[in-house]
Amino acid sequence: MGMRLVSLALLIAAWYVGSQLAGARLLPDPQAVALAIVDEARSGALAFNLGATLARVAVAFVIAMALGSLIGLIMGRSRIADRLGDPWLIVLLNLPALVIIVLAYVWAGLTETAAIAAVALNKLPIATVTVREGARSLDHALDDMAQVFRMGAWTRLRHVVLPQLAPYLAAAARSGLSLVWKIVLIVELLGRPNGVGFEIGVAFQLFDVTRILAYALAFIAVMLAIETFLVQPLERHVARWRPRPA
Amino acid sequence: MSPAGARGRLDVNIKQKSFRAASGGKLHVLGELVFSLRSGELAALVGPSGCGKTTLLRIVAGLDRDFDGHVAIPAHGTLAMVFQEPRLLPWRTVEQNVRLAAPRASDAGLEMLFQTLGLEAHRDHYPGELSLGLARRVALARAFAVKPDLLLLDEPFVSLDDALAARLREELAELVNRRPVTTLLVTHNVEEAIGLADRLLLLSIGPARIVADVAVARPRAAHTPAELAALRHEIARRLNQPFSRENL
Ligand SMILES: Nc1ncnc2c1ncn2[C@@H]1O[C@H](COP(=O)(O)OP(=O)(O)OP(=O)(O)O)[C@@H](O)[C@H]1O
Ligand SMILES: [Mg+2]
Numbered sequence: 261m262g263m264r265l266v267s268l269a270l271l272i273a274a275w276y277v278g279s280q281l282a283g284a285r286l287l288p289d290p291q292a293v294a295l296a297i298v299d300e301a302r303s304g305a306l307a308f309n310l311g312a313t314l315a316r317v318a319v320a321f322v323i324a325m326a327l328g329s330l331i332g333l334i335m336g337r338s339r340i341a342d343r344l345g346d347p348w349l350i351v352l353l354n355l356p357a358l359v360i361i362v363l364a365y366v367w368a369g370l371t372e373t374a375a376i377a378a379v380a381l382n383k384l385p386i387a388t389v390t391v392r393e394g395a396r397s398l399d400h401a402l403d404d405m406a407q408v409f410r411m412g413a414w415t416r417l418r419h420v421v422l423p424q425l426a427p428y429l430a431a432a433a434r435s436g437l438s439l440v441w442k443i444v445l446i447v448e449l450l451g452r453p454n455g456v457g458f459e460i461g462v463a464f465q466l467f468d469v470t471r472i473l474a475y476a477l478a479f480i481a482v483m484l485a486i487e488t489f490l491v492q493p494l495e496r497h498v499a500r501w502r503p504r505p506a
Numbered sequence: 507m508s509p510a511g512a513r514g515r516l517d518v519n520i521k522q523k524s525f526r527a528a529s530g531g532k533l534h535v536l537g538e539l540v541f542s543l544r545s546g547e548l549a550a551l552v553g554p555s556g557c558g559k560t561t562l563l564r565i566v567a568g569l570d571r572d573f574d575g576h577v578a579i580p581a582h583g584t585l586a587m588v589f590q591e592p593r594l595l596p597w598r599t600v601e602q603n604v605r606l607a608a609p610r611a612s613d614a615g616l617e618m619l620f621q622t623l624g625l626e627a628h629r630d631h632y633p634g635e636l637s638l639g640l641a642r643r644v645a646l647a648r649a650f651a652v653k654p655d656l657l658l659l660d661e662p663f664v665s666l667d668d669a670l671a672a673r674l675r676e677e678l679a680e681l682v683n684r685r686p687v688t689t690l691l692v693t694h695n696v697e698e699a700i701g702l703a704d705r706l707l708l709l710s711i712g713p714a715r716i717v718a719d720v721a722v723a724r725p726r727a728a729h730t731p732a733e734l735a736a737l738r739h740e741i742a743r744r745l746n747q748p749f750s751r752e753n754l
Pocket of ligand 2: 559560561590660
């Protein structure tokens with residue numbers, strides 16, 4: 261904890277020095293950015309835009325994780341499904357995010373649905389590949405055990421399969437969360453009338469670096485909070501059975 | 507035979523079973539293996555290491571369908587198996603492991619089972635926190651909790667200390683006497699087989715065949731040294747080919 265504070269203090273000091281060297285127009289100092297954040301918060305714009313972005317992140321993330329996990333599980337368990345799905349995966353994995361976003365807006369209009377579908381589609385193949393890896397490494401011995409004791413499909417999924425997939429799901433969720441929020445900002449910049457990405461787009465046109473930094477920092481703070489208070493406790497809970505090293 | 511008797515019957519009729527080796531070739535593991543167990547009968551499969559005992563149990567359990575012949579297990583019956591290694595779910599506690607396999611087991615029944623197997627203090631432990639001997643006992647508890655119609659035991663008492671193994675054998679004998687269950691018990695230990703089984707099926711190695719089918723006169727009763735000697739003599743006489751003698 262102490263080291264983290266030192267590291268943070270060093271960062272802010274470096275920022276301050278940098279702003280003195282580069283000038284306030286290119287890199288405003290920390291105090292100016294902090295004041296901008298307070299201003300945006302007072303007017304309610306900050307909460308509104310953060311809320312809009314977070315809602316998109318949440319919906320796209322949930323859709324991509326659910327679909328990706330399901331497809332990954334099926335592909336990891338069935339050779340035919342794997343052969344059928346693999347070329348699609350490779351295409352999706354190599355399609356630039358920007359292409360998917362632009363095509364979604366062209367085909368479905370500048371709508372919320374298009375925006376969320378584009379983000380989810382960007383994240384989907386990575387979740388699929390990760391979970392497929394997990395499904396391939398499922399323990400056959402435990403499968404046999406479940407079959408001998410005639411465990412039902414739900415019991416097997418919940419108590420035999422999911423705990424084995426948990427580390428893979430956690431990895432997919434972690435990398436997914438950071439990917440999704442970055443892509444959501446681009447989607448907002450290109451075709452939404454609100455959200456952090458939209459605000460940054462406006463600030464860019466006005467060359468308002470202070471506002472860009474204010475929104476970026478506020479959003480990073482929110483994502484850090486989610487990581488610390490949601491993702492990490494969840495990971496600890498899921499791994500509670502692992503014997504701790506003495 | 508009464509309907510109840512027919513329900514617990516096990517018929518094994520295997521023509522042959524072979525594995526494809528990774529290097530190509532075929533490994534002929536089981537030869538012609540034909541035997542039946544009456545409902546409630548406990549047979550011990552005794553054979554040298556690697557002769558195909560686990561393979562046979564897996565076929566009977568329906569885990570391996572790639573063989574010539576057929577196996578009829580008790581219809582609609584429940585099945586329980588103690589695998590050669592414990593095979594517990596590492597992310598569930600001892601009690602959850604048992605309850606997931608035996609969702610209909612009563613609290614009182616489990617209480618008694620945990621008590622007899624000395625697992626009382628470990629109900630809330632995870633398998634990673636157990637010694638191998640304790641984990642084996644959990645696997646036994648899981649199998650008994652199911653109250654199965656067919657029980658498959660793959661060397662359930664190895665790696666337990668002598669006193670505990672003896673106690674668990676008594677426990678199994680008592681459970682079987684109280685509620686007869688058709689049981690296949692795999693073991694290396696002829697002493698154990700004689701002490702528990704109604705019948706001994708002695709297997710030869712590569713490919714496995716039944717070389718002797720020996721009935722135990724008064725199963726699960728204390729045998730006098732003279733009776734034991736006679737049984738051993740009988741086993742030795744029926745074995746028409748070299749067989750691990752260290753346990754005989
Ligand atoms: N999946 C498999 N693929 C190829 N060969 C196998 C496979 N499973 C078992 N075998 C071979 O079949 C033979 C019988 O194996 P099995 O595990 O049934 O023996 P076992 O009698 O249970 O031995 P042990 O007493 O040591 O447990 C062995 O030679 C083994 O190498
Ligand atoms: Mg074996």
